[in-house]
Amino acid sequence: MPDGEAAVSPRTEAGGASIPPHRVSLLIGQLGLGGTEKQVALLAEGLRARGVGTDVLVMFEGGPHEGPLRAARVPVVHLGFRRGLADRRMPPANAAAFLRLVGHLRRTRPDVLHAFLFHSQVTAAPAARLAGVPVLVAGRRSLGDYKRGRPLVSALDAVATRMTDHLIANARAVAEDALRDRYVEEDRLTVVPNGLPASAFEPMPPAVLTTRLPVVLCVANLISYKGHRHLLEAMARLGRRGLPCTLALAGDGPERAALRARATRLGVDVRFLGARTDVGRLLARADVVALPSLQEGMSNAVMEAMAAGRPIVATEVGGTGELLRGRGVLVPPADPAALAEGIERLVTDPASAAELGRRARAWSAAHLSADVMVERHVRIYRDLLERRRPDAVRPPGTAGARG
Incomplete structure (x- = not known):
């Protein structure tokens, strides 16, 4: 199988009589700075550019x-849901929003x-059936760790998945x-x-960050599983080895105060840059x-760093190995010593670091285009619509058999 091709794939090329999607609705919880939100925006804009009527429904x-979507003439519809869909006592406002x-x-x-992510999928499944939507698709963007020890979440996920025509994993x-x-x-x-937009590959002037030390950048929301x-422990190790660096953290979240306190205890030079x-x-x-x-799942932060040609050290979790194997430094998760060694290797060997950056940029340009990502979605939508035709022959178990 060629590098970058899907490992699991049904038929996605329909015959000459395939039905193109005239209108697609994308359902998501919110439009913040997360990776899934960025991909939804890219998909919506790409569909709209191809003449597919598209709107983004925000729970x-x-x-x-939201602003760039509206500028691209993609309507954004606010539905007015309240958090707590997986709680036994659901907020009353959610009935009206549904x-x-x-x-x-x-x-x-x-x-x-x-639909993208858990809340959207469990809401979309009954809504699509009640509204008579021909095809329901769900985006799988992460591993299923969020379901562990949460029987209600697991049960809702199972029911919604059985009601869904197709799943797209990233x-x-x-x-x-x-x-x-x-x-x-x-x-x-x-x-x-x-996918990555063309702008991700364009050269950028460097941001101002006053330090004489090497800069290690981490772009991630400040939440525990990141x-x-x-990383703070790894930076402290580097300092003890005589290789102090400045750590720049782009992102915000509930861990900010605890991380700031830990950085102070460890004596690490950390710049908390907030959401950027x-x-x-x-x-x-x-x-x-x-x-x-x-x-x-599939890290947008890693993809963007690859497009920029930066040397990267990352933990080998989820889809990160698929992106960086042979094009970056991969280390085990929760291992500050290995993380420190990886950073040290890149900081002390600029030629090797630059070569990894070049490989990452070239591979991402060939495999991670937003245009390719959008086109693959269009093919899947067409194939599923073709299978929904009354005269279509559907082998047992194929998508499109939702009643």
Whole structure:
């Protein structure tokens, strides 16, 4: 199998009589700065550019991607849900929001409803059936760790998945994890890697960051599974070895206070930059990019660093190995010693670091184009619509058999 191809893939090329999608609705929880939100925006803009009527339905709150979507003439519809869909005592406002979603789908009559992440999928499944949407697709963006020890979440996920025509995973590791669930069949699952816009490959002026030390950049929300505490330990180790570096953390979240206190205890030079939209300029300033995550799907932060040609050290979790094997330094998760060694290797051997950066940039340009990502989605939508035709012959177990 060629490098970068999907490991799990049903038929996605329909015959000459295939039905193109006229309208697609994308359902997501919010439009913040996360990787999934970025991919939804890229997909929506790409579909719109191809003449597919597209809207983005937001369950909870908007965010920075809303303005660019509207500028691209992609409507953004706020549904007014409240958090707590997986709680036994659901907020009453969600009943009205659910009816609002069903009413919108009935009025706009999309060919495809594509839901992203858990809350959207469990909401989309009954809504699509009530509204008569022909095809329901769900995006799998991460491993199933969020379901562990949460029986209600697991049960909702199982029911919603059985009601869904097709699943699209963004990494082979995510697809393989999904297949371990008894209710996910291989012929209802396709791998489509994330995409990068052309702007990710354009040179950027470096951001201003005053330091004489090598700069290690980490772009990730400050939440526990991103593994920042292990990166801080690694930076402290480097300092004790006589190789102090400045750590720049781009992102925000609930771990900020604890990480700041830990950095002070360890004596590490850390710059908490907060949520940033100028990641390209930060990458241009970085000597090394590090991602110490304990779990990942397909990391947008790693992809963007690859497009910028930066040397990267990252934990081999989820789809990160698929991106960086032979093009970066991979280390085990929760291992500060290995993380420190990886950073040291890149900082002390600039020629090797530059070569890894060149390989990463070339591979990402060939395999991670947003245009390719959008086109693969269009093919899947067309194939599923073709299978929904009354006269289509559907082998047992194929997608499109939803009643």
